[in-house]
Amino acid sequence: MVKKVLIIGGGIGGLSTAIALRRAGIATDLIEIKSEWKVYHVGIIVQGNFIRAMAALGIADKAVAKGFPYFGVKFQTLHGHTVAEIPGIPMAGPNYPTDLGMGRPALHQILSETALELGTNVRLGVTFTDIQQNENSVTVAFTDGTTGEYDLVVGADGVHSKVRSRIFGDEHQPRFSGQGVWRYNVKRPAEVDYAFLCVGLEGGKCGFIPLSHETGYVMLVQPDAGDLQFPADQLADIFRERMAAATGVMAAMRDQITDSSLVIYRPMEHLLMPVPWHRGRVLLIGDAAHTTTPHFGQGAAQAVEDGVVLGELLQRDAPLPQLLDEFMQRRFERCKFIVEGSLQLGEWEMNPVPEADAPGLTKKMIGMMAQPL
């Protein structure tokens, strides 16, 4: 039976796994390379399956209280005319919303405080220098000069995972999708208590996600060269210019984008590790195994679901290879659908075709995510 686990990476997936394992009574060490455990200030969109996974971890009420609950998403023109509405599904039960906008710092606070309260042994500013395994255990050497022995090591160190390189070699690298995403926090107009995406912007889209009673964020997706360096002091001007065609509410939000130092720009990357995501006693989860572009707003939910499923499985007294195979059966197709579907949405934005149906694919995704884990 698995009694002691090391998690490498203290982000959304690593912390969710720590919570799930501690609730299952498993001794859990977590190392995080950053010595200051901070996340950037913009927000994250999550849907019913994220809230359901938070409920499994016992923290759904905290997450809903810290976020902005809403129900479904609207597709609009750049001038505010609604073209489609996708209702959400209350996957966590009737007492919970179908969708939630959250600031990343708020989510990080809930996850890190809960993981610590439950007794996760967290070390910041530490990573691994070596991982050696045999049939019965894994020995890990750390940058602080210590070593540890574990039944299982979970690589939750994100899109540019060093655990992945160490265990699977360098052949699996994330690829640029052809688009970048721009984000900026703005004041939320009281009447805009829902999320909307504006279609009709060449090569991408823009939209708004509520984050709290006071704020929300504007997002803009545009095609770019992956290695493009925008002048740091012109980010706000470029962001606004690219949304010049918008009118009405979207334009009023756009005009709040004035401080380049508060613009967050990220090129979009994707990666799907082939089955299995484990070698021996080392398992990859979250972005390290499946990095999606953010078109569905599902990356965080998939990382949290990984943790929930692993926590459930490791409570069973069965051989580890069998449990890890079961983990793959429950996780691979779901994550594959998210990675591939998100890429399809981006492709339709960059190269429109008559059969493109973003609302239809989004609806299909919500239906699939509503299936039990």
Ligand SMILES: Cc1cc2nc3c(=O)[nH]c(=O)nc-3n(C[C@H](O)[C@H](O)[C@H](O)COP(=O)(O)OP(=O)(O)OC[C@H]3O[C@@H](n4cnc5c(N)ncnc54)[C@H](O)[C@@H]3O)c2cc1C
């Ligand atoms: C632009 C953008 C927008 C997004 N928007 C959304 C959204 O709206 N909704 C959504 O659900 N998802 C969204 N995502 C995806 C989401 O952020 C990720 O899927 C999620 O953070 C994955 O969690 P993770 O724990 O696997 O990785 P991360 O959250 O990246 O955490 C990895 C952690 O590992 C640490 N680490 C890295 N290397 C090491 C090492 N060698 N040793 C120790 N620690 C290490 C890092 O410091 C970090 O704390 C978005 C992603 C991007 C890029």
